[in-house]
Amino acid sequence: MNKFQSIILFFLLHMASIFAIFPERMMAAATKAQWMPVAIIFLAELLVVWLYLKAMSKFPGKSILDLCCDTFGKWGAGFMLLPLLVFLFLQVILLTCYLTVEIRTVLLPKTPIYATSAIFVSICMYGVWKGLSVLIRASMGWFVLLMPFILFSMLISIGNFNFDYIFPVWDAKFSFIWKQDFYVGTIIFSGFLFLGMTPSRLRIGFGTASALIGLIFLFALTSVYIPLLIFGHETAVHFQYPMLMASDTVDLEWVVFDWLPSFYVVSSSGLGLIKVSVLLWMLLTLLRQLYLPKIKSLWLLIFIGIVLYFACQWIPNAKTLDKYLYISSYLCLYSTVGFPILIYLSTLRRKKEAHA
């Protein structure tokens, strides 16, 4: 267990969003100059992570939960963290649903969704049961296993690029600000929240975090621009899985594997597994410490797993999924932008009290 593993987990959690929901939302949000929403999202993340880590570093050895409880009291903390909990729960459901549908459409068209999601949910539950340290260690393995495929499937399609599609490169009206899809893209932020809940010896500094965010920004930019440069915005915006379609355009005789999209699906669902498990772990920990300290965590986990499983069956199609993604984007804004700012302000106040 060292900081390096936290770094990898931080990176992989962001990659999970890049491979699942982020690129198509960015494309839907901006009709031109798609790099601008991406850049704005990542600048915002940089700011928020700075505040979050700053607040954490003032009180080493305490998690965000302790910080909240100390400042606002137990009830205040319960009230403040409720939207975060709802967000985590919605996020877990939507991500599981999204990934099982993706696996179904691409790899197993005849397998019913209840079978795929049963395996998916049970693997996630196993990960949560084993705890964060095991998840972090597993993410190392995931990293070694998946990164070559991810890089390969991203870079190999360069041959099909039509660089004319990059224009226009500037959107003077910032029209994407008014699109809801832009705010759905903020789910990529949920990758840093776990930093507030790890033991302090595993926390990474702001310098490392900013370097990581820079690297992830590059990946996010490529994930948006690969489908754009291949298909053009008008066509790419209609795809449900634009990156998948982009990897399907590659036709090389020397590639042993005939069908590259399967790589994409395997890596995206692998990353999704890690993300769902980590978010589920956060949800479980918060829920137990705040509201239900007497219940055994295993029973709570089983209960949440069953709810998650049935919620996945209940979402009938992509349109409903979209609707809930829009709803969760409000909660997402609160829990990934508002919440860290609140934490930071509360630490400022406590510092003043300590001085006085």
Place this chain on the structure above:
Amino acid sequence: MNSLRVKLVVLVVGMTVLLEGCWDTKDINKQYLPVVMGVGKGSKEKYKIILEIPNASGKDQFLEKEAISISKAIDLIRTDAEKSINMVHLRLMLFDRSIAQEGIRDIIDYAVRANDISIKGMVAVVDGDFDKTLYHVISPTPEISTYDFFNKEAGWTPNVSLVRIWRLIAVRIPTPKIWPFLCSRMATAPYMLLKERLSCARTAWSGS
């Protein structure tokens, strides 16, 4: 020790459930994997679909049906065939000239929407006798000669231009323009940029 044994038994039993191959398995020798699909005008129905299937013995197999839509025709072929038909290896779609002139936008949309058809497949228009071209087989070649015509590695001619399905959706050509666009080098004004890339793609050779 005892609990370990119980765990092992649970694991093995669990694996028999998970690893048996789910719902989708079908042995490869129970499947037809067409490489070429020909879309021609039917004598009674709207489309005539011809599927060309490579065979290990070197002789290509042809399956043909007429129907009102492509998926209907494929379903009809499926009903008649003794094996299941899987389109994942479809690499070439050939259109009769008369079909292409009417517009192939719907067909291209179908090819993109269908889960099993890869969008890296190639598209070409057959000018001349459609059936003769489709059923034309050069016997010494172990592979499919129609597909080899477009294969970069086959070493036939470097002058054949390749048009892929994804390129057709990427440019979004209005329906009536598709045939002149494919078959002449005259591009309409908005598509001048792509004029050179999407040039003529047709198989002007027939069996005679």
